[in-house]
Amino acid sequence: MRTTDSMTNILAITKREFFGYFGSAVAYVFIVIFLMLLGFFTFYISNFFEMGQADLQGFFQWHPWIFLFLIPAVAMRLWAEERRMGTIELILTFPITVWEAILGKFLAAWAFIGIALALTFPLVITAAYLGNPDLGAIFCSYVGSFLMAGAFLSVGIMTSSFTRSQVVSFIIAIVICLFFILAGFPPVIKALSGWSPAWLVDLVSYLSFLTHFMSIERGVLDLRDIVYYVSVIAFMLFINGVVIQNRRTA
Amino acid sequence: MxxxxxxxxxxxxxxxxxxxxxxxxxxxxxxxxxxxxxxxxxxxxxxxxxxxxxxxxxxxxxxxxxxxxxxxxxxxxxxxxxxxxxxxxxxxxxxxxxxxxxxxxxxxxxxxxxxxxxxxxxxxxxxxxxxxxxxxxxxxxxxxxxxxxxxxxxxxxxxxxxxxxxxxxxxxxxxxxxxxxxxxxxxxxxxxxxxxxxxxxxxxxxxxxxxxxxxxxxxTRSNLHGAVSLTLQGGDPEAFVAKAARIDGVASAKILEKEDDAAKVRIFPKAPDAALLNTILVALSESDCRASDVFVEQGRLDEVFRRITS
Known part of the structure; x- marks a missing residue:
């Protein structure tokens, strides 16, 4: 009984947030920019056609960097807007728990990003038409990209709960996400391994979104990578809940 | 509950x-x-x-x-x-x-x-x-x-x-x-x-x-509760107020404002539920003033509010 109640509460929040994206221009602007940027990087920077290879490596490698800027923009309104408008007072006095509200919001934004990601399908068709790509690896990369998007999003929704200003939330989210990317960025790893012990290098790179994404991208959906992303998401959402429950005012 | x-x-x-x-x-x-x-x-x-x-x-x-x-x-x-x-x-x-x-x-x-x-x-x-x-x-x-x-x-x-x-x-x-x-x-x-x-x-x-x-x-906690307010036309309001102040049960009487011919007078009782109106009206008919307005105050919430919150 209690769990079905929870499910319906989460679903109600998710529905509202999800259609909220499409109710305003945000959704369309986001999707257009997302697709244009990805297209630009894939075709002009990675030279998708000239590579002569029917894989999507040159496509997926840009995802972390585009997510870095776009996902905090999707997430920034989730709590900050509620706080600014005072509607947080309604949502937190409804007969639902903080966790249901957080999960509902998170799932809505995640589903939205999932749709944007799914809209990149013409590229898969192109690759399949031109050559013989490893569809299994492409599928894995999509799953990895989606999981990574969830991790970015969980950071964004957490920073959104800190403040009533969307801009502040956006900037803090970018800084935190940048850290999570750079920790696994090869130049950083190289610089680090010059002077620090191997275990520290491993630890830092293990913390990175990038390391795990690259490992999934190779076509292996390792349970450890999935566990990593799920725990990052759970941790960020937990902080979000603590912040919301301990705020002093609206 | x-x-x-x-x-x-x-x-x-x-x-x-x-x-x-x-x-x-x-x-x-x-x-x-x-x-x-x-x-x-x-x-x-x-x-x-x-x-x-x-x-x-x-x-x-x-x-x-x-x-x-x-x-x-x-x-x-x-x-x-x-x-x-x-x-x-x-x-x-x-x-x-x-x-x-x-x-x-x-x-x-x-x-x-x-x-x-x-x-x-x-x-x-x-x-x-x-x-x-x-x-x-x-x-x-x-x-x-x-x-x-x-x-x-x-x-x-x-x-x-x-x-x-x-x-x-x-x-x-x-x-x-x-x-x-x-x-x-x-x-x-x-x-x-x-x-x-x-x-x-x-x-x-x-x-x-x-x-x-x-x-x-x-x-009823208001100071005004039970007070009688009158608007007087003509005559000598000062004399009326002096007389009213001597009525049994009246705590004080004063002229609130005076303008040309008209004067606003308020008479405060000693106890809020004293029935003063009759005696005041008798005193009024004996004076040379005419009343255009007589009103028994119920007390005002704003006054009570100000008194207990400030």
Whole structure:
């Protein structure tokens, strides 16, 4: 009984947030920019056609960097807007728990990003038409990209709960996400391994979104990578809940 | 019944609400009155579970808001200060969302929404986006959200704030109409509203309850209660006042203002319920003044309010 109640509460929040994206221009602007940027990087920077290879490596490698800027923009309104408008007072006095509200919001934004990601399908068709790509690896990369998007999003929704200003939330989210990317960025790893012990290098790179994404991208959906992303998401959402429950005012 | 037990809230070292206790039964409309920053909104936010109290608790229909928060919140309808609503939703979608959160499904949900739209006179605007509506309508939309699930307990934080006199009247009518079946707490700093709507008034100041009584009883605490005010034309008002002051049972009499021919005079009794009017009228007929206006003061809430909160 209690769990079905929870499910319906989460679903109600998710529905509202999800259609909220499409109710305003945000959704369309986001999707257009997302697709244009990805297209630009894939075709002009990675030279998708000239590579002569029917894989999507040159496509997926840009995802972390585009997510870095776009996902905090999707997430920034989730709590900050509620706080600014005072509607947080309604949502937190409804007969639902903080966790249901957080999960509902998170799932809505995640589903939205999932749709944007799914809209990149013409590229898969192109690759399949031109050559013989490893569809299994492409599928894995999509799953990895989606999981990574969830991790970015969980950071964004957490920073959104800190403040009533969307801009502040956006900037803090970018800084935190940048850290999570750079920790696994090869130049950083190289610089680090010059002077620090191997275990520290491993630890830092293990913390990175990038390391795990690259490992999934190779076509292996390792349970450890999935566990990593799920725990990052759970941790960020937990902080979000603590912040919301301990705020002093609206 | 809503029972507030020793509720207190501290923000850092500042005490916003200090040991507030009271009970509200069904059928009562409790007016929560106080100057700005007296702790009205903070108290209401604690009762509705929005912010946790530093100590004490509120029990709503047998459910403690701290330990059984969800069942307690199910029984409450809450209109927060400034009536927050989601501006980019239509009125209908917004209420449908609230209904879903409140556990209404399918046909029940649309019926609950339609009924509430009708009750709050919102049927005409139900397809409009909320940000195209005026302040009065938004207030009503948020009010609609509070009564949608026909809650046993209504907590309304300044329900008429920012409305024009007609809209205020409408909201008051709605509140009065529902009062018989519900316990209602409403906060306000408008004293007329108190008089017009509430069956009981609690005045709080600096986080403490300083008065808890029916509005009519509160008025009797006024210095003015039972005083006789007259407007005199012509004659010698000074002589009349001197004479009136000597009447048995009169504490004092004075001229409030004098203008050309007319003078405003007020006579204060020693005890508020002394029947002075007759003797004063006799004295008046013996003087050379003519009265254009005679009025026995009921006492004024604003004066009581100012005296006990400042």
């Amino acid at each position: 809503i029972e507030i037990r020793n509720l207190a809230k501290k923000f850092g070292t500042k005490t916003a609400v200090d040991d507030v206790s009271f009970k509200v039964e069904k059928g009562e409309i409790l007016g929560f009155l106080g100057p700005n920053a007296a702790g009205k909104s903070t108290t209401m936010r604690m009762i509705t579970g929005f912010i946790p109290p530093t100590s004490g608790t509120a029990v709503i229909g047998g459910h403690d808001i701290l330990t059984e928060s969800i069942p307690a919140r199910r029984k409450i309808g809450y209109l927060p200060e400034n009536a927050p609503v989601y501006p980019d939703m239509t009125v209908f979608d917004y209420l449908a969302f609230c209904a879903e959160i409140r556990g209404f499904r399918g046909g029940k949900r649309s019926r609950a929404v339609e009924e509430t739209l009708e009750k709050c006179f919102l049927t005409d605007v139900k397809r409009q986006t909320i940000n195209t509506l005026s302040k009065g309508f938004r207030q009503r939309v948020c009010f609609a959200q509070a009564i949608l699930h026909d809650p046993e307990y209504l907590i309304l934080d300044e329900p008429t704030d920012g409305l024009d006199p007609n809209q205020k009247h409408e909201v008051r009518l709605m509140i009065k109409e529902m009062a018989a079946r519900k316990a209602i707490i409403l906060s306000t700093h408008i004293l007329d509203e108190m008089d017009a709507v509430c069956t009981r008034a609690i005045i709080i100041s600096r986080g403490r309850i300083v008065a808890d009584d029916a509005p009519a009883n509160l008025k």
